[in-house]
Amino acid sequence: MRIDIVTLFPDMFTSFLDGSLLGAARRAGLIDVRLTDIRGFAEGPHRQVDDRPYGGGPGMLLMPGPVVSCVEAVQADEAAPGRAFLLTPGGRPLDQSVVEELASLERIVLVCGRYEGFDARIGKTLAAEELSIGDYVLSGGEVAAMVVVDAVARLLPGVLGHAESAGQDSFSGADRLVEGPQYTRPREFRGLAVPEVLLSGDHGRIASWRREQAVAATEKRTRPHANHAPSHS
Numbered sequence: 001m002r003i004d005i006v007t008l009f010p011d012m013f014t015s016f017l018d019g020s021l022l023g024a025a026r027r028a029g030l031i032d033v034r035l036t037d038i039r040g041f042a043e044g045p046h047r048q049v050d051d052r053p054y055g056g057g058p059g060m061l062l063m064p065g066p067v068v069s070c071v072e073a074v075q076a077d078e079a080a081p082g083r084a085f086l087l088t089p090g091g092r093p094l095d096q097s098v099v100e101e102l103a104s105l106e107r108i109v110l111v112c113g114r115y116e117g118f119d120a121r122i123g124k125t126l127a128a129e130e131l132s133i134g135d136y137v138l139s140g141g142e143v144a145a146m147v148v149v150d151a152v153a154r155l156l157p158g159v160l161g162h163a164e165s166a167g168q169d170s171f172s173g174a175d176r177l178v179e180g181p182q183y184t185r186p187r188e189f190r191g192l193a194v195p196e197v198l199l200s201g202d203h204g205r206i207a208s209w210r211r212e213q214a215v216a217a218t219e220k221r222t223r224p225h226a227n228h229a230p231s232h233s
Contacts, residue, residue, distance in 0.1 A: 001105070001156055002032040004074045004082060005145050006067070007112040008049060010035040012142045022150065025159045033149060034074075038062075041069040050115050059116035067111065067122050074109060082107030084128035086118055087141030087148075091130030094148065096176065098131075102148070103155035110148060112141030178221050180213025 005013065017026065017033055025031045042049045043065065050060040075081035083105060085091070092098065102108055111118075111128065123130065133144045153159050183194040197209045 001030075001103070001152070002034070002078070002082065002107040003149055003152070004034050004036060004077075004107070004109040005112065005149075006036050006038055006070050006074060006109065007140075007142055007145070008038050008114055009112075009140070009142055010037050013146070016146050017149075021159060022153050025153055025156070028158065030156055030158050031153050036070055036074050038066050038070045041073065042066040053116065057116075061116050062114060062118050062122065064119045064121045064125065067118070068125050071109060071111060071126050071128075078107065080106065082109045084109040084111060084126050085131040085148075086111045086113060086123055086128050087132070087144040088113050088117060088130050089132050089135065089137055091132035094131060094133045094151070096151075099148075099151040100155060103152045108152075110141070110145045112145050114140045175214075176218075177211075177214040178217040180210055180217050 007013075013033075013035055017023065022031070022033075026033060039047050039049055049063055049066045051063050053059070053061050071084060075084070085108060087110060109128075110131075111122075111126075122128070131144075131148070133147045138144060183198060187194050187199070195209070197205050200206065
């Protein structure tokens with residue numbers, strides 16, 4: 001799978017792409033992640049990529065010219081263009097089903113926002129979809145792009161050491177359950193013991209217990225918080 005990341009700050013991705021499972025997957029040819037700097041497509045002596053919004057308001061917007069030119073050049077780099085996504089708080093919420101959808105594609109293009117966001121004509125010109133990793137505001141789309149890449153990479157064949165690992169993660173499978181509690185050595189830690197069922201060797205009982213715990217954890221997560229405060233954007 002090929003993932004193109006279009007950004008003003010490609011250096012932010014260096015250690016992320018080279019480390020851990022993702023770095024090993026890239027070196028093995030299981031995933032191809034490429035970075036392209038938007039500023040390389042800006043015009044003028046100052047390579048300007050942002051400007052003030054029409055109608056007034058705080059902050060600056062990414063200008064359509066450099067972003068569109070950059071993405072079009074990236075898309076032309078291969079016979080089959082990828083599905084393009086603008087990373088923005090107002091986009092389609094990223095959940096495991098969306099991750100699975102993305103992982104089934106041959107190629108995606110992630111466009112990282114900055115400043116106060118994108119000029120609205122960028123998405124229309126590129127026929128790009130919008131994607132959000134949550135209802136909060138970040139300084140830019142780079143961290144969001146890392147989240148997408150990491151989540152997608154885990155589902156690609158051969159990336160994880162154990163073939164069943166991804167299928168047992170939280171939100172995977174038909175029920176989309178949160179993973180329940182897990183334990184490793186020692187059997188007791190500061191008065192807290194590993195549940196006896198996990199030591200029984202009875203795989204049927206263990207599977208039933210794990211599902212019960214997953215259901216309980218999922219219900220707890222979706223239960224409204226008594227002291228929930230209003231959100232701020």
